[in-house]
Amino acid sequence: MKKSVTVGLLGFGEVGQVLADDLSAVSGVALRVYDTQFGRDSVPHRALHSRKQIEPAASASDLPRGCDVVISAVTAAEDLAATRSICDGLAAGTYVLDLNSVAPGTKRACAAIVDDAGGRYVEAAVMAPIAPRRSRSPILLGGPHAAAFQPRARALGFSDARLFSSEIGPASATKMCRSVIVKGIEALVTESLLAARHYAVDEAVLESLGDLMAERDWRAYAHYLIGRSIEHGARRAEEMYQVASTVSAAGIEPLMSTACATRQAWAARFPLALEQGEVGPMLDAIRDELKRNLAC
Numbered sequence: 001m002k003k004s005v006t007v008g009l010l011g012f013g014e015v016g017q018v019l020a021d022d023l024s025a026v027s028g029v030a031l032r033v034y035d036t037q038f039g040r041d042s043v044p045h046r047a048l049h050s051r052k053q054i055e056p057a058a059s060a061s062d063l064p065r066g067c068d069v070v071i072s073a074v075t076a077a078e079d080l081a082a083t084r085s086i087c088d089g090l091a092a093g094t095y096v097l098d099l100n101s102v103a104p105g106t107k108r109a110c111a112a113i114v115d116d117a118g119g120r121y122v123e124a125a126v127m128a129p130i131a132p133r134r135s136r137s138p139i140l141l142g143g144p145h146a147a148a149f150q151p152r153a154r155a156l157g158f159s160d161a162r163l164f165s166s167e168i169g170p171a172s173a174t175k176m177c178r179s180v181i182v183k184g185i186e187a188l189v190t191e192s193l194l195a196a197r198h199y200a201v202d203e204a205v206l207e208s209l210g211d212l213m214a215e216r217d218w219r220a221y222a223h224y225l226i227g228r229s230i231e232h233g234a235r236r237a238e239e240m241y242q243v244a245s246t247v248s249a250a251g252i253e254p255l256m257s258t259a260c261a262t263r264q265a266w267a268a269r270f271p272l273a274l275e276q277g278e279v280g281p282m283l284d285a286i287r288d289e290l291k292r293n294l295a296c
Contacts, residue, residue, distance in 0.1 A: 008067035011074035012044035022135040060085035076238040092118035104169035120145040125175035140164035142171035176246040187263035197283040223279040233268030
């Protein structure tokens with residue numbers, strides 16, 4: 001970038017840390033960060049102190065001071081409160097890029113908060129896992145300020161950010177409807193193979209799935225899908241409740257989305273299963289933990 005740009009990053013979890021590292025590598029970018037878990041022993045606090053080049057803000061309201069752009073990368077359940085928390089320090093004309101996976105109605109509520117504070121809200125929907133492409137992941141931009149922000153996004157390293165709509169809502173609706181399938185597959189595979197392992201037919205089930213997607217190594221793919229639910233289930237459950245809200249607003253009862261949210265939250269209870277490098281032992285680790293819980 002030709003001139004210095006100050007970026008405020010709200011949220012320093014998995015996504016926030018990836019973005020911080022990528023933004024720090026962009027010439028001309030000064031980075032400030034804030035997370036509610038700073039100041040106490042936590043993953044964000046430890047991650048901050050391992051990155052000496054990043055300036056921490058004293059509070060959420062302090063974060064936007066002097067910033068040209070504020071990027072919100074919190075969990076779905078925190079989006080509204082996080083947006084409110086930065087408004088006291090938001091200067092007129094500051095862009096607020098909302099990367100969070102929430103319903104169109106939630107995005108519109110956040111946009112109204114930012115607009116009332118004099119900022120320029122930009123809806124963003126990240127359409128792939130943040131790894132492996134990181135800030136180069138495909139992102140849909142929406143809202144009346146999206147067209148003006150797109151070249152700035154690309155200059156910040158968001159090379160696959162594209163204008164999707166001049167309205168707030170369509171980008172996040174695309175993300176939410178995609179998540180019905182993506183997170184739903186994770187939940188379905190977890191439930192199917194746990195039951196199959198009980199009946200000692202998991203290998204037969206995996207073998208049969210080759211007819212569904214022949215190009216997949218289903219053992220490796222199932223391990224990946226179940227592992228994603230275990231590692232990120234709590235965050236995915238929050239997102240799926242937002243998905244359910246999106247589906248419900250379309251006049252459709254969100255049966256699958258609410259069930260997926262429940263299964264994703266449930267999967268997060270078994271972090272030790274992540275230590276297993278193959279799907280069979282991973283399933284056994286979950287089942288063993290279930291048995292121990294029943295015995296208590």
